[in-house]
Amino acid sequence: MISNKLKAMSLAAVTSSAALFASSAQAVEIEYWQYFFDARVTAMEQLIENFEAANPDITVTMTHFPYADYRTKVAAAIPAGEGPDVVQLFYGWLNDYVAADLIQPLPADTFSTAMVDEEFFPMVQAMKDGDNYWALPTAVRSLALFYNERLLEEAGVEPPTTLDEMVAAARAMTKKDGAGNITQVGMTAGMTAQDHHWWREVLVRQMGGEPYLDNYKTVNYNTEAGQKALDFYVNMAEGDDPITAFGFMDEPQAAFKAGRAGMHIDGSFRIGSLNKTRGLKWGVTELPATSDGTRSNYSSYWVNAITTKAEGEKYDAAVKFMEYVTSDEAMQIWLDVVGELPAKPSVGMTEANANDDTFGPFIRGLAYANTTKFANESGQRQLMVEMVERITLEGMSAADSLAIAAEAEQKLLDDYYASN
Amino acid sequence: MKIYQNLTIRQKQIVWAWAFLALPVLFYTVIRFYPTANAILISFQNWNLLGDRTWAGLENYQKLFADPVFWHVFRNTFVYLLLGTPVSLVVSFIIAYHLDKTRFMHGFLRMLYFLPFMTSAVAMAWVWRWFYQPVPIGLFNNFLAAAGIPQVSFLNSTTNALPSVLAPAIWAGLGFQVIIFMAGLRAIPKSYYEAAKIDGVSWWTVLWEITLPLLKPTIVFIVVFSSIGFLRIFDHVFNMTTGNPGGPLNSTKPLVLMIYETAFSSFDMGYAAAQTVVLFAVLLFVSLVQLRIMRDK
Numbered sequence: 001m002i003s004n005k006l007k008a009m010s011l012a013a014v015t016s017s018a019a020l021f022a023s024s025a026q027a028v029e030i031e032y033w034q035y036f037f038d039a040r041v042t043a044m045e046q047l048i049e050n051f052e053a054a055n056p057d058i059t060v061t062m063t064h065f066p067y068a069d070y071r072t073k074v075a076a077a078i079p080a081g082e083g084p085d086v087v088q089l090f091y092g093w094l095n096d097y098v099a100a101d102l103i104q105p106l107p108a109d110t111f112s113t114a115m116v117d118e119e120f121f122p123m124v125q126a127m128k129d130g131d132n133y134w135a136l137p138t139a140v141r142s143l144a145l146f147y148n149e150r151l152l153e154e155a156g157v158e159p160p161t162t163l164d165e166m167v168a169a170a171r172a173m174t175k176k177d178g179a180g181n182i183t184q185v186g187m188t189a190g191m192t193a194q195d196h197h198w199w200r201e202v203l204v205r206q207m208g209g210e211p212y213l214d215n216y217k218t219v220n221y222n223t224e225a226g227q228k229a230l231d232f233y234v235n236m237a238e239g240d241d242p243i244t245a246f247g248f249m250d251e252p253q254a255a256f257k258a259g260r261a262g263m264h265i266d267g268s269f270r271i272g273s274l275n276k277t278r279g280l281k282w283g284v285t286e287l288p289a290t291s292d293g294t295r296s297n298y299s300s301y302w303v304n305a306i307t308t309k310a311e312g313e314k315y316d317a318a319v320k321f322m323e324y325v326t327s328d329e330a331m332q333i334w335l336d337v338v339g340e341l342p343a344k345p346s347v348g349m350t351e352a353n354a355n356d357d358t359f360g361p362f363i364r365g366l367a368y369a370n371t372t373k374f375a376n377e378s379g380q381r382q383l384m385v386e387m388v389e390r391i392t393l394e395g396m397s398a399a400d401s402l403a404i405a406a407e408a409e410q411k412l413l414d415d416y417y418a419s420n
Numbered sequence: 421m422k423i424y425q426n427l428t429i430r431q432k433q434i435v436w437a438w439a440f441l442a443l444p445v446l447f448y449t450v451i452r453f454y455p456t457a458n459a460i461l462i463s464f465q466n467w468n469l470l471g472d473r474t475w476a477g478l479e480n481y482q483k484l485f486a487d488p489v490f491w492h493v494f495r496n497t498f499v500y501l502l503l504g505t506p507v508s509l510v511v512s513f514i515i516a517y518h519l520d521k522t523r524f525m526h527g528f529l530r531m532l533y534f535l536p537f538m539t540s541a542v543a544m545a546w547v548w549r550w551f552y553q554p555v556p557i558g559l560f561n562n563f564l565a566a567a568g569i570p571q572v573s574f575l576n577s578t579t580n581a582l583p584s585v586l587a588p589a590i591w592a593g594l595g596f597q598v599i600i601f602m603a604g605l606r607a608i609p610k611s612y613y614e615a616a617k618i619d620g621v622s623w624w625t626v627l628w629e630i631t632l633p634l635l636k637p638t639i640v641f642i643v644v645f646s647s648i649g650f651l652r653i654f655d656h657v658f659n660m661t662t663g664n665p666g667g668p669l670n671s672t673k674p675l676v677l678m679i680y681e682t683a684f685s686s687f688d689m690g691y692a693a694a695q696t697v698v699l700f701a702v703l704l705f706v707s708l709v710q711l712r713i714m715r716d717k
Contacts, residue, residue, distance in 0.1 A: 101471075
């Protein structure tokens with residue numbers, strides 16, 4: 001941080017002295033903030049370098065913080081006029097940032113809703129409000145089904161494409177000891193990991209439901225479809241012939257990494273750590289469809305937005321910077337360096353990217369992905385966790401547990417929207 | 421300077437005393453009293469860390485007392501206290517009592533008991549978390565399975581989870597309590613025991629009439645100290661149940677963990693501050709009651 005400040009100061013000194021001599025070249029300096037994650041910082045450095053080369057009159061300074069401090073620092077800095085001109089935030093925080101007056105809408109002439117609606121994958125529309133977009137992503141994440149190639153081969157099954165095939169393949173890969181204790185699961189399960197997204201946005205929709213109404217302000221999964229989705233999910237672990245166990249090997253991804261799980265649903269951000277796992281031969285395929293071909297996916301993303309601090313020429317520079325970080329070129333760099341998926345079909349759906357063995361299934365999933373507008377993601381996840389626990393630990397019926405979860409989540413949403 | 425010279429010696433002593441006290445006073449004001457006062461203030465406001473603070477009156481407290489999760493968590497906190505304090509007190513006394521009489525490898529044994537206290541709570545919690553897992557990775561369940569006994573759900577259970585989390589927490593604090601008890605035992609004058617021996621009193625009477633009454637200051641200290649510890653339990657619970665913080669259906673969630681979650685994952689600072697004020701009141705009340713009950717008459 002100190003070195004960044006120093007760099008900023010010396011750059012400012014250089015540019016201001018340059019401005020004295022060359023009055024035509026007006027230098028503008030803008031500040032960009034993101035949280036610290038090695039690959040993201042490297043990628044952003046590359047983007048800034050390219051951007052500055054194309055716009056010699058603009059300097060971009062990047063500052064990054066540990067994730068844990070990020071929210072507090074942003075909140076303290078911007079009202080004090082100290083913070084970033086362009087800031088990165090999780091899509092789920094947008095409401096809070098708008099309500100706190102930390103960010104301003106993107107200009108409608110550069111980022112018209114018609115243009116963004118057409119060029120970006122559809123789930124980005126969660127960032128739209130009336131005639132303006134508040135923020136836009138460079139990269140997005142989605143879910144897919146990871147599988148262990150060795151276990152699949154050993155059981156003699158193919159990577160599944162439908163839910164029925166998935167259950168059958170998982171059954172073939174599940175192993176038990178003499179006492180009936182599961183020692184290898186066909187499929188990992190746990191609402192604490194990514195399964196709450198899979199249940200909410202994928203299974204409920206595949207069973208013919210619509211998990212939320214009214215722009216994610218009304219819970220709508222306490223229906224027949226929700227019931228079917230919950231039965232399907234819980235039955236994987238219950239009954240005489242389970243294909244999974246909740247909490248098996250502590251964490252789903254740990255079981256998969258250890259080669260004790262045949263299949264595992266997870267996000268594109270898991271690719272990096274699986275690549276580093278020695279001795280694990282894995283592949284990935286799109287989330288299984290229903291037998292009639294219905295597919296869905298869940299996507300989340302980090303977005304960039306212009307803060308209320310940026311005014312005048314800094315605002316113009318910030319708009320230019322936003323244009324660059326949402327360009328096709330920037331998205332390809334982000335995919336190559338960070339491994340996160342492009343937010344536009346024009347980059348994602350190229351021959352090379354969409355058919356990539358690793359990224360392809362995730363990118364193809366984006367075309368039919370939904371993005372939950374969370375009020376409090378961990379709170380809403382906790383309700384899903386408890387919904388399953390009431391059934392498995394307390395023997396409650398799925399219908400009752402579903403009703404309790406729906407009611408609790410509705411209350412959480414009502415409280416949130418009442419105060420925002 | 422003139423004013424200082426005109427002071428009496430007594431007044432000069434006071435000036436110097438305050439000069440030296442100024443640093444800790446300043447420290448406490450800035451680091452302790454100001455944040456405490458601020459927390460009490462925030463408990464009457466709504467604040468999500470980003471926007472302005474707005475007045476909420478008693479809203480946060482009303483919400484708190486109407487929240488079933490809060491009462492569940494409140495109950496858990498007292499279960500930690502009411503199970504943890506007596507168990508750790510009795511176990512540490514028994515260990516200290518016998519260790520005090522043991523000469524063989526005394527130092528080594530004492531070290532073994534003290535070692536868990538020096539170990540990082542985070543590392544310890546994770547090791548125990550893995551001990552408790554079902555087969556194929558859980559140590560305890562692998563033993564059970566090998567012996568042909570059905571598995572026990574330690575952490576993934578609404579009834580077993582809290583004692584399972586409490587056990588390593590008690591074990592971790594044991595070393596410290598054993599050392600304090602041994603110091604207390606050593607401080608009892610030998611002459612009482614010699615007199616008892618001459619009178620031919622039974623072992624039980626010696627323990628009940630001499631050792632325990634004379635250990636009272638030590639017991640008071642340990643009870644107050646460990647009560648505060650169990651009321652504030654956090655690191656063991658948090659690390660043994662990350663992913664599902666507070667265990668299945670909040671079965672292990674203590675008040676401090678609820679405060680942490682409300683503040684730093686729901687960003688509801690006012691509500692979290694109200695919980696903090698309640699915890700503060702409980703801690704104060706429990707400590708005062710204990711000091712009063714166990715005070716020398």
